[in-house]
Each structure stands twice: as structure tokens, then as C-alpha cells.
Amino acid sequence: MIVGIDLGTTHSLIGLWTADGAQLVPNALGEVLTPSVVGVDDGGRVLVGRAALEQLPLAPDRTVAAFKRYMGSARETRLGDRRLRPEELSALVLQSLLADVKVHTGIDATEAIVSVPAYFSDAQRKATRNAAEIAGLRVERLVNEPTAAALAYGLQEQQGESKFLVLDLGGGTFDVSILESFDGVMEVHASAGDNFLGGEDFVDVLVETALRDLQIAPTALSPRARAALRARLERVKCQLSQNAEVRASLPFDEAPREWTVSESRFETACATLLGRLRAPIERAMRDSGTRPHDLDQIVLVGGASRMPMVSRLVARLFGRLPLRHIHPDQTVALGACALAGMKARDVAFREIVMTDVCPYTLGVEVQHTDEHQRVHQGMFSPLIERNTVIPASRVATYSPVRDFQEVLELRVFQGESPEVAHNVFLGKLELPLPHKRREDNPIQVRFTYDVNGLLEVQAHVVATGTEKQLVIEQNPGLLTPQQIRERLAALATLKVHPRDQQANLALLARAARLYEEHTGDARREIGARLLAFKAALETQEPRQIEPARRHLGELLDYLDGEATPLPP
């Protein structure tokens, strides 16, 4: 069975393709959105999802969030007494999602379609694939998030030809894709994006604004108080999407303080972020040669696109209102499920083909002599230009710099600048050369970019016929297969809470957080109901646990000021 997974910065989702179409699988708490947060509780057991998210303000040193931003780097996070890489943290989230599927359908999923931001680089994609491998999944295909979203919208079903723009503003990444569909072909024309721009950055702006208003120095806050404030303002941000003005009591170390913010004020504070949103849109339009009136539809995807300022920005840019799904944060996952169905050759998809593009230009470093015989070193020679339809394979012929050169170092880069110094280094390849003059010693370099967006480099010395292949896995940000096996074994030793306890754990953590945030009567009331709930848990009788849980949950919902911490 193939599952579709949206592994997001703030939330992750999993789903299946069934006879009724794409279906998302709820987790133990009955929510389809599982927070991408991993933590360790007092007993050293691993918490994943809602429980870890609730624990975040209380124990920021034992909880990690937004680790997707470090995918493809060697950064390790301390979690209790262990140091975990972003791949392992993602694997823990994936395992929790897989457990949900197992409970729901009774089948162990072993293959998956995983969505990644379109603007993810080679290293980030490989890290995502490794994370799935650590979780025991074989990745059938990595799909770009905007492409998945377009598929979920059923935009391919529109009659005739249509061209549309998908903007995916998720928790941590921003993607822009321009797609066209005709005769059952879904073609991506251009992708652009910003891997460090998402809803989290908007929360940061809100935190800064609040601190400036209340005249509190950011350094004066303890990590714990900061995490609590951030969690509260995260909810304020969501409320601002519905209300023009929000009045909130912010938790601080001494006493909670009242703060009022209006939506227009928030928008002004976010001007720089909005400016950053514009750049990738402009580039995608430019690259595909699309004029604004060529577009039939502009689609907003991703949880952060709920913010009215985002749709206003798009409206200003294009002079018309964009389209948005009722659940913008589920769209990508639904698309991944649809692709899983496509992969399994479901009847509904027999007539649909999708083609995608590579988001970055890929090439090698060269030395270039201009017409004045000046030598320019460190120039970038592109082999695969950005927005080339993938799979793509390109060959170029180079020659050594000097006569009788013994070794050629081929350095592979990704980026858009004509100088390699401004581009991202991917890996290098050393080729022994035969003893020949440079003009008699051509080297053919082949770049192959597969359908998952993974790059393979081959160099071929024509004179000797030797061929060498670049294993970009040598990148320090990536794990080797050996390491993956080791991490897989290490992960098995982690103690994870059983799935049926997750709902209770999340509620306990949430109650503990609210207990800290409140004072006086509210605090006493929480304490009383918490004790009752704990006592009910001790009895291990569902008949007693259920009313106690409802009792506590109602109070917490009331105190949080909304039905659920996040809109559905």
C-alpha cells in the first residue's frame, strides 16, 4: 500500500487513496494535523505530536519544533540526553504517522509519496528520503508541494487549457509554481521559493512587536517564558485571521499582561516579510514568461495563507482575488494521496500525466578566458538550467586548464549567480587525466536529474574511456547508507509512549501549560480538575476516564478562548 505524506514544518499529515478519493488519516487525538514536534518527557520517553507541542512552553530544552528547516544540514539537536539529527526527528514524526495508519487500516505501510517544498535543494531532498528510510519507509517519489496542491484542487480536470499559479505558504517554507494543464497533462512551467519564509516568521514578528509595545527587552526573557509567549502569540496570529483586532493576555514570568493588536498593525510590521514573499512570485513569472493576465487562477495553499494580508498582497500584485481551499493546510497532503493513487494506477488517473521542473540551476566551476585574454576563475558553467523539465540529462564537454594536467577537480554547484562563490557547493569529483595536451583531452560531464529531483553527475574522460560517478551523499549534511542503518537501530531503542495514551498525554501537558499561564481561581479550578482526571486515569477504566477527560477539556477550551488551539 502506498501512503501520501505531507511532512511539514509545523504539522504533518498522512493519507491514502481510497475508492472515495483521497482520505486523510486522523491521529490518536482524532485530528488529521499532527504537530511536527518531538519531545522527551520527565521519564525519558519520547513524545510526538500534540503532547510534545503542549510541552514546548514548559520544557523548551526537552522539545524540538520546526526541525524541517535544518534538513540537509549536519546540525544536531539536544533532546534530553541524546543528540538527534533532523532526519531522525522527522523519522520519529513519520513513525507516529505510520502508527496512525496501522490502527486505522490494519495494514503496515511500507511505501510512500512524500511531499517536499518545490524549492528544496538536492541535499534537502536526499535528507527527506533518508528520514523516511530511517522510519522504515521506501519513498516511491518525492513530489513538490505546489504540484501536489494543484493535483488536489483537481485543476487538471478543467476543460481545455488553463494556466495557474500556486502559492504555498506553509509553516516554514514558501513555494511558488506556475502550472499549465491541457489534455490531461499537468505541466509545471516554473518553480521558485524561499526555504526560510513561513508562518513561523510571522509569529516571530508578532513576538517582536509585542515585546516592543510592552517595553520588555527580548534578552530579559527566560527560554521558558519565551516559548510560552510564542505559543500564546501563535494563537493570536490565528485569531487575527478572523478578527480585525485581538485582545490577549500574554504570559510573562511575573504576571500576565494585556496586549491588543490589530490586523492592520500586524500587516505593517510584516512589510519586510511580505516583500520577501513577492520576490519568488516575480521570479517564477519572469522565468516562465507568463504575463499576469495569462493566468486563469491563482491558488493559495498552506496554513499561513489564511492570513488576510497574504491574499491582499496577491490581490494587489495581480489585481484579482486568489482562490483558497477551506482547509489550506490539508491540500498538499490530499495531493500527495492523489499521487499515491496515481502511482498505484488508479482508474481515475489513467489519463493524467504530470511533468515537473528542477527549481535550481546546476552546473560546474570553470575557468574562462575572455576576448582580451583575461582569465576569470571561479565562473559557473550551468548544465541544467533552472525550470528545465525533469527528468533531464545534459552533457557538456570541458577541457583541463593546463597542458599535461594530472588531475581534474570537478566541483558541482547549484545556484543562479555567474560566479560560483555565490552559489551552493554540492560536491566534487576528482578525475585522473592521461598525459596529454589540453586540447586533446576533452572531458564529458553528464548531469542527470531524475523525477524525484535528485542529481547524478558522471564524468567521462574521452581519451582513456574512464568514467566516474559523483556520489553527492558525501556532503557533510547527509547520512551515508551505513549511518542510516545505525540510526535506524538506535531509534529502535527509544521508548515511545503507546499510541492509545497520546490523547491523555496531550491533555495533561495542555493542562499543565494552562496551569502555569493562569493565576487565582482559574488556576485552582484547573488544579482540581487535573487531579480528578489523574485519579480517573489511575483506575484505568474507560467509563471513568471519559467524563473526567471531557470535564477537563471543556475548561481548557474555555480558557484558551477558542474551541481548539488551531482552526481545523
Add this chain to the structure above:
Amino acid sequence: MNLPWPWQCLQLDQTATPTAVRRRYAELLKLNRPEDNPDGFQQLRRAYEICLAFAREREAQTDARADNEVVAAAQCPETAAAPDVAPAVSEATESGTATAPPVRVPAQTPAGHDATPVDFALPALRPPEVVVDELLAVDADTPHDSDAFARWFAQCPEFASFISRNVVELALLHRITTGARPTLRALQVLGGAFGWRQLGSERHLLQIGVPREHLRAVDTALFHAGAEAQFDWHLATKQQLIPKGDDTIGVEQEIRLLCQLREQRDRLPRFRALLSGQRLVRVNRLLNGWSQHYGDAATQHLFGAANVAYWRSAHPGAPPNLRQSFAGALRAAILGGVVWLGVALFGALALWQSPNGDSSGFAGLMLTLLVIAVPVIVVINGWRLALHGLARLIAITDAAHERWRERVTVWFAPARALPIGIAAGMLLAIVADRVGGAAAPAGLGLVSAAAFGWRSLAPAAMYAAVGWVMGLAFTGASPTEMPWLIAAALPVPALWFADWLARRRLPHERASLRWRRIVGYSFVYGLLAIVFSVVGAAILDDALR
């Protein structure tokens, strides 16, 4: 049927319309899915792209022909020939004046491009010239606030809309082509938003209406603006080009020198500027540093291509040329003149002290010194000259020069030169002692040691000479007396050992350099101090007697 490959692949006629090409592609694509048959898909895709481009070009030509017929019928071909924004840049590059381009300005949202109802008010748009003026003013007013420009740019309504941004961009490009210079920060924001000077930016410039013949001019102007903004930023933030540690000259002096170079970029430096070897080396290091940091093209633009070439050709490390040889010879002549003048004065002093060539006491010491110093200077200079001359003769091409450096010059590095020099020196001293008089072995020994170690040995050799002679004069012993010979030669192997140790123990080049300096110099100066105290004692002893 004999069709070119792409049409064969798609099984189409060459007269197929774009729609037909796309339809056939869609059909074939379902048989050659990218994930199942990557090779087949790539072939299909290439064929499709070629056919589609061809079909579109055909269609465009047909349309153009139809248009021309219509235009001819209306008898006004000029108005339809060029887009109305085209003169903007052409005027700019040719006349060089800042006349307002005759750009049609959309005062409000252009009607008829969009049928979707919009439920908010679009801000009224200003003429592009006004926006550009404001842009430059905002940029110039906030030199210290690094975010102010980005904030302004993010909020400017004219840039926020695809409807007006191209017109404003065109006006801005026109202004930059005619000499306006935004700061580096503004250029980064603008360049990021518009994709200036990225791969494929020509396509974008053509699309917004820059005529093809002016593409190069616009690109060059953008590059120049970038390079100049970089220069201003470099000066304002006081960046250092020459890395700290070895032969650094300090930020202030670097900036002064860079400003001088920039001011004088339009005329070639005078030949006498090359006579200061130190200045020549510094200028070259600065120019190379600039090339390394900001690119060679920026260096050429900022400091004048001819000037950069001039300075580079005069550098001793450059391939041999007339200017460099001439300047080098002149520098050597001046330096040699000074040295020989000093030697002559010293000789005159010695003769004045002892007119009849009396070789005892202090005067005798001076004469002996002179006898040794003259051959040392002659041989060192002769040896260097011979080496350089040989390099010039043999190593004519760059590659040969490099080979020369690899194979010959390494023998003169202290690690190899010192042991060889010492061994040869001792051998010569013994031979000369058998053959000649008192000063001969000393002179020959030092000469050979100095010749082989002329780079770092010079201070050590000079010290050895002084120490040895002083010792002889003090004791009045025979020149071959061993303890003094050993004492004199001692610092040389010690220095060599320190050098070897530094290289072995400290892999980091700069640290090792510092260490070598500290160890080497303290050694030399400490021993020099001992020697001078010995000399003082000798003179005192002589005077008392």
C-alpha cells in the same frame, strides 16, 4: 516521408499548429510517462520543445505578415513598428542626458485586462519618474538604516503591482544607464526583485521592452553601478583586503591607497611611481585582493583597465616585460648606489683612522670588515642578478616560470639552502686557509653561506661575520681557531632548526610564520647583543691598553 527528427518523433507535419503539437505531445506523453520511461520522455520532450518553438514562430510570422498588411493599408507604419517604451533606453545611452522617457503611464488600473471583480481599492499610481526620484531619495537619505530601503520597497504601491512595475523598472534602468548610482543595499533589493544580472536576465529585459541593441549597455550600466556601490560600501564599512598577519598595512592605509588608485583611474601612473618597490607590491596586493573579493571585471572598471594592467605588468612576479625589467634595474641601481656609497664612506673612515694601513686595534678591525663586506655584497648581488637573469632567459612562458620556481627556487628556501650553504662555506674556508692569508677563508666561507641562504640567512650570516672577526681581533688568535668558528656558525643551524621545527609542529601557515619570526629573530637579536658586548669589551680593552 523525409521529415526532420522532431517531427518524425511526434509523427506530425512541419505545418502543424501549436495546438496540434501540444495535443500530440499529450497523447504520446501518456505512453511515455516520465517516471516509467525517463529516456523516452526526454526524447519526446526535446522533440516537443523544438516543434512547439517552430510552430509558434511560424504562427507569429503569419500574424506579423497579416499585421503589416493591415498597417500598410492604414498607411502609418511608424507608429506600429516599435513599442512605445522602446526609446526610453536608446535615448539614455546615446544622448546621456536625463530626459524623461516618453513612457505611457497607466494612471489607474488599465481597463479591460481583467474581468474578475476586485473588492478593494487599488491605490492610484504615480508617474514612473516620480517613483524613481523617490526611490533614489529614500536610498540616499537612509545610509545607516539597513532595512529602511527594503521596507520602503515592500510598501511602494507601484512596485506591488505587476501592472506598473515594468514601466517603473524601465524608468529606473534608464536612470541608472544615465549615471544614477543607488547604494549597494538598494541594488541588492532591486536586483533580487527584478532578477538583474542573474542567468537569463536578458529575457526579462527584452520582455519589459528594452530594445535588443541596448541590452548590453543596460547590463554594463548595472554592472558598473554594482561595482561602484560595492566600492562605496567597502570604504564605508572599512573592510580589509589584505589578510591580517603577514605584511598587513592597516585598513586606513589600504583605504587611502584605494582612493588614490580610484581617483587616478583615467590616466596612467607615472613611471616614477614604480620606483618604490614597496608601493608597487602593495598596489598589486590590493588589486589582486579586490579581484578575489569582488571579481576581476569590477577591479578593471573601478581602477581603470589600463592602470590595472600597468601595475600588474610592473610587478616582479609578472611575466617578463620591458617596463618591469627597466623599473627593476633602476630600483636596483638606486639601492646599489646607496649601499656602495655607504661602503665607500666606511672605507674612507677606516683609512682616515689609519692612514698607513696599520692592521692592529680598532682601525685594523674596520679594514678587515671592509675587506669582508665588499666581496659579500658583490657576490650576493651578483648571485641574485645571475639567478634572475637565468630565470628571465630560461623561463619565458608562464608555465616555464612556474616550473623554474618549482625546481630551482626551492633550493634557496632556508630548509635546503642553509645546510648546503654551511657545508660549502666550511669547505671553502678550509681550502682557502690552506692557500691564502687571514681574511680569505672568512670571506669565502661567508660568501658561499650567504649566497645559498640569501633570503633568510642574510642577518644570520652578517652576524656570523661580525662575531667571527670580533673574536679574532679580541683574542688575536689564528683564523682557524676552532671555538670561534663554531661560535660564529652556531646561530645558523639553530635558525635552521627553529625553522624546521616551526614547519613541522605548526601546520597553520600564518601561525607558523609568526612563530618562526619570534623564535628566529629573538635568537638572532639575542646573539647579536652578546656579540656587541664582546665588541664593546674588545674596544674597551684596546683603549685601556
